[in-house]
Amino acid sequence: MNVDIRDVSWLHVLHDVNLTVGSGEVTGLIGPNGSGKSSLLRCVYRRIRPDGGRVLIGGADVWRTPAREVARQIAVVTQDTPSDLDDSVEQVVALGRIPHLGTLGRLSAAERTLIAETMELCDITALARRPFATLSGGERQRVQLARALVQQPRLLILDEPTNHLDLRHQVDLLRLIRTLAVTVLVTLHDLQLAAAACDRLVVLDGGRIVADGPVAEVVTEDLLRAVYRVEAEVDRGHDGLPRVFLPLGRLTGPVSPG
Numbered sequence: 001m002n003v004d005i006r007d008v009s010w011l012h013v014l015h016d017v018n019l020t021v022g023s024g025e026v027t028g029l030i031g032p033n034g035s036g037k038s039s040l041l042r043c044v045y046r047r048i049r050p051d052g053g054r055v056l057i058g059g060a061d062v063w064r065t066p067a068r069e070v071a072r073q074i075a076v077v078t079q080d081t082p083s084d085l086d087d088s089v090e091q092v093v094a095l096g097r098i099p100h101l102g103t104l105g106r107l108s109a110a111e112r113t114l115i116a117e118t119m120e121l122c123d124i125t126a127l128a129r130r131p132f133a134t135l136s137g138g139e140r141q142r143v144q145l146a147r148a149l150v151q152q153p154r155l156l157i158l159d160e161p162t163n164h165l166d167l168r169h170q171v172d173l174l175r176l177i178r179t180l181a182v183t184v185l186v187t188l189h190d191l192q193l194a195a196a197a198c199d200r201l202v203v204l205d206g207g208r209i210v211a212d213g214p215v216a217e218v219v220t221e222d223l224l225r226a227v228y229r230v231e232a233e234v235d236r237g238h239d240g241l242p243r244v245f246l247p248l249g250r251l252t253g254p255v256s257p258g
């Protein structure tokens with residue numbers, strides 16, 4: 001499913017953002033804190049209504065599409081998941097099927113199999129009976145991913161999906177999303193992970209897109225200096241992907257002014 005963001009503006013946060021994402025593309029949104037990444041994603045998944053411009057998914061304006069229909073097509077993993085849920089992990093994952101359930105609201109045998117297989121894929125089978133509220137941050141993140149996957153969306157939106165994950169689970173998650181036949185919009189702070197996981201990177205700064213292209217063209221020392229205001233070194237690995245190296249030393253230099 002393609003995504004077409006046209007001249008989107010919202011409050012003082014987003015300014016005339018234009019972005020077209022092709023079906024099946026994995027697109028990474030990167031940029032400093034407060035640059036508008038989450039806000040732009042919220043406009044796409046119909047959480048906030050832009051003051052100007054439109055968002056089309058599969059050619060249809062999201063605000064002219066019924067919420068249930070949007071829920072069938074877009075799955076979202078964000079940071080704002082409630083932590084007081086009494087539900088078990090398995091029940092939280094099953095919530096992903098809600099937009100697809102018929103009037104009886106019962107899961108079919110095929111749906112139960114899908115849930116079990118997806119939990120295995122996300123390495124949470126052993127947690128199935130645990131109350132969601134008792135999980136660690138990384139375990140919750142994997143449960144939320146499983147919930148999103150059982151939704152079988154055509155567009156998967158992930159807002160910093162790796163921030164609580166250990167190294168192995170970071171790599172597993174990004175490897176997994178690359179195998180999915182869905183369009184993915186993902187925000188990531190780790191540029192190396194973003195470069196490995198995404199076909200394309202879009203850089204936001206001050207609510208505007210300041211760079212957009214293949215990862216090797218976007219992640220450069222000049223961009224890191226201009227947008228993130230850090231002196232980093234970027235070289236290429238044997239796979240041609242950019243590798244970012246921050247010469248931190250003993251961190252004795254001055255704190256950069258805001």
Ligand SMILES: Nc1ncnc2c1ncn2[C@@H]1O[C@H](COP(=O)(O)OP(=O)(O)OP(=O)(O)O)[C@@H](O)[C@H]1O
Pocket residue numbers: 011013031032033034035036037038039040
């Ligand atoms: N509801 C709101 N009303 C007013 N300002 C908002 C609102 N939501 C977010 N903002 C502001 O918009 C700016 C962009 O926020 P956003 O969360 O989109 O940034 P981000 O790029 O995702 O940042 P981070 O990397 O820190 O997660 C921030 O300055 C934030 O304070």
